[in-house]
Amino acid sequence: MSNSPMRRGVVAGRLPADRIGANFSDLHPPLDAHEAAVAADRCLFCFDAPCMAACPTAIDIPLFIREIQTGRPDAAARTILSQNILGGMCARVCPTETLCEEVCVREVSEGKPVEIGRLQRYATDALMAAGVHPFSRAAPTGRRIAVVGAGPAGLACAHRLAMKGHEVTVYDARPKPGGLNEYGIAAYKTVGGFAAAEVDWLLKIGGITLECGKALGRDLSLAALREEFDAVFLAPGLAGVNALGAPGEDLDNVLNAVDFIAELRQASDLSQLPIGRDVVVIGGGMTAIDAAVQARLLGALNVTLVYRRGRARMAASAFEQDLAAAKGVHIITNAQPVAVHGNGAVREVEFEYTVEDGGKLKGTGETFRLPADQLFKAIGQRLEGAPDGLKIEGGKIAVSGAGRTSLEGVWAGGDCASGGDDLTVTAVAQGRDAAEDIHAALEG
Amino acid sequence: MADLSTDFVGIKSPNPFWLASAPPTDKEYNVRRAFAAGWGGVVWKTLGEDGPPIVNVNGPRYGAIWGADRRLLGLNNIELITDRPLEVNLREIKAVKRDWPDRALVVSLMVPCEEEAWKRILPLVEETGADGVELNFGCPHGMAERGMGSAVGQVPEYIEMVTRWCKANTRMPVIVKLTPNITDIRYPARAAHAGGADAVSLINTINSITSVNLDTMSPEPSIDGKGTHGGYCGPAVKPIALNMVAEIARDPECAGLPISAIGGITTWRDAAEFLALGAGNAQVCTAAMTYGFRIVQEMIAGLSLWMDAQGYARLEDFIGRAVPNVTDWQYLNLNYVTKARIDQDMCIKCGRCFAACEDTSHQAISMSDERVFEVRDDECVACNLCVNVCPVEGCITMEQLAPGALDARTGQTVPAEPADWTVHPNNPSARAAE
Ligand SMILES: Cc1cc2nc3c(=O)[nH]c(=O)nc-3n(C[C@H](O)[C@H](O)[C@H](O)COP(=O)(O)OP(=O)(O)OC[C@H]3O[C@@H](n4cnc5c(N)ncnc54)[C@H](O)[C@@H]3O)c2cc1C
Ligand SMILES: Cc1cc2nc3c(=O)[nH]c(=O)nc-3n(C[C@H](O)[C@H](O)[C@H](O)COP(=O)(O)O)c2cc1C
Ligand code: SF4
Ligand code: SF4
Ligand code: SF4
Numbered sequence: 001m002s003n004s005p006m007r008r009g010v011v012a013g014r015l016p017a018d019r020i021g022a023n024f025s026d027l028h029p030p031l032d033a034h035e036a037a038v039a040a041d042r043c044l045f046c047f048d049a050p051c052m053a054a055c056p057t058a059i060d061i062p063l064f065i066r067e068i069q070t071g072r073p074d075a076a077a078r079t080i081l082s083q084n085i086l087g088g089m090c091a092r093v094c095p096t097e098t099l100c101e102e103v104c105v106r107e108v109s110e111g112k113p114v115e116i117g118r119l120q121r122y123a124t125d126a127l128m129a130a131g132v133h134p135f136s137r138a139a140p141t142g143r144r145i146a147v148v149g150a151g152p153a154g155l156a157c158a159h160r161l162a163m164k165g166h167e168v169t170v171y172d173a174r175p176k177p178g179g180l181n182e183y184g185i186a187a188y189k190t191v192g193g194f195a196a197a198e199v200d201w202l203l204k205i206g207g208i209t210l211e212c213g214k215a216l217g218r219d220l221s222l223a224a225l226r227e228e229f230d231a232v233f234l235a236p237g238l239a240g241v242n243a244l245g246a247p248g249e250d251l252d253n254v255l256n257a258v259d260f261i262a263e264l265r266q267a268s269d270l271s272q273l274p275i276g277r278d279v280v281v282i283g284g285g286m287t288a289i290d291a292a293v294q295a296r297l298l299g300a301l302n303v304t305l306v307y308r309r310g311r312a313r314m315a316a317s318a319f320e321q322d323l324a325a326a327k328g329v330h331i332i333t334n335a336q337p338v339a340v341h342g343n344g345a346v347r348e349v350e351f352e353y354t355v356e357d358g359g360k361l362k363g364t365g366e367t368f369r370l371p372a373d374q375l376f377k378a379i380g381q382r383l384e385g386a387p388d389g390l391k392i393e394g395g396k397i398a399v400s401g402a403g404r405t406s407l408e409g410v411w412a413g414g415d416c417a418s419g420g421d422d423l424t425v426t427a428v429a430q431g432r433d434a435a436e437d438i439h440a441a442l443e444g
Numbered sequence: 445m446a447d448l449s450t451d452f453v454g455i456k457s458p459n460p461f462w463l464a465s466a467p468p469t470d471k472e473y474n475v476r477r478a479f480a481a482g483w484g485g486v487v488w489k490t491l492g493e494d495g496p497p498i499v500n501v502n503g504p505r506y507g508a509i510w511g512a513d514r515r516l517l518g519l520n521n522i523e524l525i526t527d528r529p530l531e532v533n534l535r536e537i538k539a540v541k542r543d544w545p546d547r548a549l550v551v552s553l554m555v556p557c558e559e560e561a562w563k564r565i566l567p568l569v570e571e572t573g574a575d576g577v578e579l580n581f582g583c584p585h586g587m588a589e590r591g592m593g594s595a596v597g598q599v600p601e602y603i604e605m606v607t608r609w610c611k612a613n614t615r616m617p618v619i620v621k622l623t624p625n626i627t628d629i630r631y632p633a634r635a636a637h638a639g640g641a642d643a644v645s646l647i648n649t650i651n652s653i654t655s656v657n658l659d660t661m662s663p664e665p666s667i668d669g670k671g672t673h674g675g676y677c678g679p680a681v682k683p684i685a686l687n688m689v690a691e692i693a694r695d696p697e698c699a700g701l702p703i704s705a706i707g708g709i710t711t712w713r714d715a716a717e718f719l720a721l722g723a724g725n726a727q728v729c730t731a732a733m734t735y736g737f738r739i740v741q742e743m744i745a746g747l748s749l750w751m752d753a754q755g756y757a758r759l760e761d762f763i764g765r766a767v768p769n770v771t772d773w774q775y776l777n778l779n780y781v782t783k784a785r786i787d788q789d790m791c792i793k794c795g796r797c798f799a800a801c802e803d804t805s806h807q808a809i810s811m812s813d814e815r816v817f818e819v820r821d822d823e824c825v826a827c828n829l830c831v832n833v834c835p836v837e838g839c840i841t842m843e844q845l846a847p848g849a850l851d852a853r854t855g856q857t858v859p860a861e862p863a864d865w866t867v868h869p870n871n872p873s874a875r876a877a878e
Contacts, residue, residue: 047794109836
């Protein structure tokens, strides 16, 4: 029996399966050959192209687009993947509006950038669909390296090390590899099991042993890894979640947004995933937006995203804020949670309006309540369970140069490490660069 | 409102836009609709001798090159002259001319290089009431192998001879259509003039292979794995046609010889440029094949509004105005000094000017860390390449240095008096400058 969006409580099947299917289809559908040709024609082949400088992995964008123009998307894919082995995922999830496309001269001059992300997907999809893995390994070096975390940073590092001829073992605490590509990214950005397919494709390089279900701190110790391997790369991401610190936070149906999203990403049938009628999300970043939008797409009637500061301070880009608004998410800014009310399970969330006074946030004393069957917390993730002996800086593993930590022979990259935005593409860049540095240190 | 009507070698038409002899003019159904759309005249698709009509290939007959967004820039074809029976064409020509007396209807002809053949066909055309004939000495494929088309057009003596035969055997004006597949277009034009031609029309299509299929290793268009050179036309050939028209217009031996311009004319502006170089009217083929007959409305409106804005009441007011400004390189003023100027407000910072100038030996554009592009006057040779590669029209312009100003590149002041190569000190055969 299907439910309606109006039904109170946390229930499954608010929308018919076909609506759910349509709601979770590709956010940016793939370009067909003709669309790709038209899109590629707009690129000016800029000198010292600003788009390339804005790409954390420094993909040669004018070159790959020219390769598409000249009818060789396979050459374009090689150009992309040689800089960014997860170019397929990045093409889908990069907030291009704040990266390459933001500075594209077409955007600056005409308000409409070259569609770099979609062109990148066009090229990489074609190569991956053909089952081609365009890289091969150098002669074996006999060196062994441990990578902790099979997210974008760990995978990029492992691939580059394998290419250099090293033997790599990747450990991950979760049952599946991919990190947030598999458990975190919004479902409509990476449809059709792409995250898993991309990992399979990446592993075709050879020389990488994947050990899932093995957690550092539980099943492994850093000391033992340093003992056994020639180098260690740490990329466990941010496993901890910040708490609200408001009374009532422990009521039922008060959840971490990342856990809700992970469950959603792993659900085999989204129409069977329970969701509230009234959903409140607290936070202002990508996670908050993704939780709110996906709650709406599952059929939640009222989804309200509440952020404690003004719009301009939200970490989510204007594009993402507009996306949320277009999907019917109500965004309230300048309000902070003061209490979660309910009897057993959450019923209402109480907020206080805020003002910003020279960067400092102050409550105004005026409050309001929002009905809530579910409350998703998305006020940030943090490093959890970092091994002893590592220098920590600003809540992250301190690194210098290409991911060197305070411990000899230990590198770190991705969300867990200091420096850089917490983005898939940044994690890839840091993993790749650490691999180059490890290689230089071992073979230099 | 400017008067666009023309009287070209006695043939009147309400505007200078004619459809060139080609598929759009191959039958009554088309020509009637072309006239209804507003075309001032047509040159009927080339007729051959009476008898079994020629046959065309049954595979593809066009090859092409494209610009951005697949805009057709150049077309090539391996089509022959009309493949419909002579008497059908003649009957249709007569019917159309009867119903459209104010439009120009010229009939293109190609028959063997014997006077008898021309003597047979000319009276048949005359009988239709057509306004004139165009001798197709241009077609570069298929017919040339049979001793017609460009096989005649490449031999000035034949042109003169055939033109003479035609003039002797008809009262209709005779226009000689020239092939560009020769070294110096003035020789065939002079031959036509000597033979008594009323006018020349040019250009016909250019020998070409547009592409090679790298899978089958066949030139395109491919007929069962083989291809042949075809005739090239469309926007890409306009510069070649403009030059050939200008060469004839400024040739003293061709003085007074009317020219019907053909080759890549796609817009009113293209047509105006040919008229400025001395053409009396403009024939269009590929543009009509690409976009349909309706484009003539843009051509008429654009030309007449431009003429109004310029104060030209009639076409004669500007026809040939650019001819005196076509000269030889040696007479160009070497004391005319310009420098590239970048309008920083229009610049979109793509850096293409930089790449072009940097890699083309001048290194005259500087680039700052903030992507500000500036011209270095001490290196700029004024070549204009940056202007041509800049994606923003009007962003880079060439500014003239006033006489007396310092040219930072040469360290010399710009002289007030013009001086060309004929008086340049580096020229071994320079005339002494008085
Ligand atoms: C909801 C959400 C949406 C996002 N959307 C986008 C987006 O659209 N675009 C974008 O660019 N970025 C997005 N991000 C950010 C992006 O996902 C991360 O920046 C990126 O995944 C970081 O990669 P990583 O390899 O450092 O860490 P992760 O992807 O987090 O991978 C870390 C891996 O380490 C494993 N691990 C953790 N602890 C241990 C341990 N002790 N032992 C062994 N293994 C361990 C984890 O299981 C995980 O597989 C999003 C993040 C979230 C949370
Ligand atoms: C398919 C095709 C067939 C042509 N057939 C003839 C022809 O029969 N007789 C002729 O004189 N010119 C013929 N031409 C040449 C055109 O009349 C014209 O001279 C040439 O295409 C250049 O003009 P454009 O650039 O406007 O097309 C043909 C051109 C094309 C494209
Ligand atoms: S900035 Fe835009 S136009 Fe220039 S190279 Fe990059 S994608 Fe192409
Ligand atoms: S005109 Fe030529 S030399 Fe001068 S700046 Fe432009 S490209 Fe360089
Ligand atoms: S080519 Fe034109 S738009 Fe591009 S940087 Fe140079 S001046 Fe600016």
